[in-house]
Amino acid sequence: MGRQAEHVYTDQPTIARFNGMVEHLQNGARVRLHLADGSTCDGVVAARPTVQEFYDGGGNEGSNGVVHLEQLGTSEWKRYIWFDQIERIEHLDSDAQLRA
Template sequence: MGRQAQRVYTDEASIRQLELLVDELPAQGHVVLLMKDGSSCDGVVSARPTVQVFRDADEHEGINAVVQLQRPDVPEWRRRIWLDQVLRVEHLDSGMAGES
């Protein structure tokens, strides 16, 4: 992945929201991501995401993060999701159920 993102954030509130979402996405956790556009996606977190510095199309530097989901029952399925598009995380595994 390059260091480009559609959207980057520099304000403290947005960065904190991204960090809170990262905290809810443990490696190998089975989750459903409820998206801001009303869609959802479920899968297993391949690795805990981290907030990183990216540049947008106008070369503004800021923060965003990406999580990669996979499905063990469908090995070729993978989906990368920008965390700024996630509204809420629901946990499907017993380890974090009810903590979202």
């Protein structure tokens, strides 16, 4: 993953929200991500994500993150979702949920 992101954030509430999401995106967790566009994406967290520094198209530096999802039983399906696109995290392997 490069150092470019479509959107970066510098405000503390958004960065705190991203850090809270990391706690719910543990390696191996089965999750359904409810996205800002109204769609959902189910998968297994392939590696625990982190909040990182990126640059947007205007050269502004700020924070964002990416979660890498895979599907059980296949290595051919994978998806990368930016933190700022996640509205809610639903855990499929427990009752815990997080509204991002």
